[in-house]
Amino acid sequence: MNGLSGLGAVVTGGASGIGLATARLLSAHGARVAVLDLKPDSVEEPLVPLRADVADDASVRDAVAEAAQELGGIDILVNNAGIGAIGTVEDNPDEQWHAVLDVNVLGIVRTTRAALPYLRASRNASVVNTCSIAATAGLPQRALYSASKGAVLALTLAMAADHVREGIRINCVNPGTADTPWVARLLDAADDPAAERAALNARQPSGRLVTADEVAAAIAYLASPAAASVTGTALAVDGGMAGLRLRPAGE
Template sequence: MRLTGKTAVVTGGASGIGRAVVDAFLREGARVGVVDLDERAALADGPEFTVVGDAGAPRTWQRVHDQVVERWGRLDVLVNNAGYGIRASVTDTSWADWQAIVTANVSSVFLGCRTAIPLMREAGGGSVVNMASVAGHIGMSERAAYCATKAAVVGLSKAMAVDHAGENIRVNCVAPGTTDTPYFAKISAHLPDPDAYRADLAARQPLGRLGRPEEIAAATLFLACEESSFATGSVLTVDGGMSVW
């Protein structure tokens, strides 16, 4: 029960890695709120409250703030997990797609932290865990916008770690490799040979398989709780060895 008495908000918490994080936090005693675009999934049992909305929109975070203040009066942990990727080089990425992915992957982190950090300051401290990616520190073919935005998450996290260390607020990142989630299954289902695509991606990792959401959640839990009390500005890479090739 490493999060007993703690309050946490998880974005993109309805499925995949986000849902695994929510489940892990609940098992460890936290009171959890979820932010997600998917109303049906977000209303699943478990979280204490759900804000259905875009994590990249300021109005969504005003609703989160109001829920946290009304229900808990404090916030201890924020996990900025919401985001997505597109398959395209720079020249194949439209301006609309670029703006959308920056909003989803970077603006959501900025807005979440801008909302959470004052609440954590009032509570005497807290922990922010931002979901980066192995794509944030290696180049990947046809992932230009995704690589750029995940690198931005790392840079933003390091800057915030410096700015708020004196307030007992830690800011860290988890950098997953390719993880077997419902979103991954959805995008691969439209390919000519989904099984071959999956096998190719698994082969990119020295461990020879895709990650599991609960493995990424375990890393997130570590950075959220007091076991990692001396870690801030860190990037915990959980990628099956992909980045060491």
């Protein structure tokens, strides 16, 4: 990933979890990085903190323009901002469906749309969307969240087709259950947090949750010129959850 040196990168939802791990890794490899987040105050130098609400088009356009000015252009966009939801198709009201889709899907649309003029000017343009194992595997109690991430996967492929001839590569990562602040909050709210964590660990063939740093490494690879021939790809970082079917332990 030495080719990241000097490139300008924007990471949405970059103040915590996977986004912060990604921003730090890109910066460590020489990129100039702006973090767009609702609460960017905790972001430390050399990262550039910028407040943005991906559910608000004007906010996104202003933040992306400021990022481009601060960074001297935009070569990399990481669309990581997202929110979760728990429940079956019966459980979430229409208002929640609109809110989650507005952030998880239209947030990508707004940010990419604002960044495209700068990406078109780059010789190393790349967009990486944070998708999820929920886009390709049926998970219980995740109807709304899964629908939003299924849309992200389809959107990634369509965007890749639209912009490949402009020299803009577009990919996504599909993390398994990751050890992030959002998952930690879910565990804290469970009746038996230890049992719930054990169940989440066991769901992945590797026997543990994915780390934010592991997902960040995949994002950084897809964003880097090392992946110059990779576009329209969904890279699973899921401990084997998507493709492996292990026999029960001891058999």
